[in-house]
Amino acid sequence: MKIRLPLCLSLAAVALSGCGQKEAAPAATTAAAPAPAAAAPAAPAAVRVIEITANDTMKYNLTTIEAKAGETIKIVLTNTGTLPKEAMGHNLVVLKPGTDGAAYCAAAMTAKATEYVPESLKDQVVAHTALLGPRKSEEIILKDLKAGEYPYVCSFPAHFAVGMKGVLIVK
Ligand SMILES: [Cu+2]
Known part of the structure; x- marks a missing residue:
């Protein structure tokens, strides 16, 4: 396309019609050209840090990321x-797009042995923190996110029901 564009523009100056349609069709022949550059190792992207707090009122400070x-x-x-922690532990479980957070949390209630x-x-989980007691902190890293809407929940019993949930929107 880099080669075609100036040609296209110069033709357009002479004849305003037809250029776009005729030039668009053989686009596939140019697709291979930039491959060597694209295959070069990308510089490591900066990791953005998102701080989320959970508290005794069963709320996350962020419900949309x-x-x-x-x-x-x-x-x-x-x-x-x-x-x-036994009375008011919190975690953050990032679920795959399309997962029913309510159903997940209903099932999680009985999984005390694995901290809910x-x-x-x-297989419904992308990543999750441990169950955290007061003044505890833990991080999870989500690499190379794919587009979609990922529900996240606190799976401690009853916390989802009072609104301890949010959504990670990747565009
Ligand atoms: Cu919670």
Whole structure:
């Protein structure tokens, strides 16, 4: 296309019609040309850090995260509350696009042994933090995000039901 464009423009100056349609068809022949440059190792992209807090009122401070396709992000979850983990633990489970967060959390309720992240549903999970007690923090890194809407939830019993959830929107 780099070669064709000036030609196209110069033709357009002479004859205003027909140029675009005629030149568009053989585009496939130019597709291979930039491959060597594209295959070169990309410089490591900066990792954007997203801080999310959870507290004793069962709320995340962020319920929407936006990211770009291909981006790598680090989510740092901090439990800023003071109640004991057994009564008010929080985690952050990023689910695959299209996953029903309510159904996931309903199933997770019975998975106390694995801190409410059921082994049987791990294929629905992109990444998750541990269950955090008061003043604890943990990060997860999501690499090379694909476009989609990823629900995220706290799977501690009943926390989803009171609104401990959000969505990561990757465009
Ligand atoms: Cu929670």
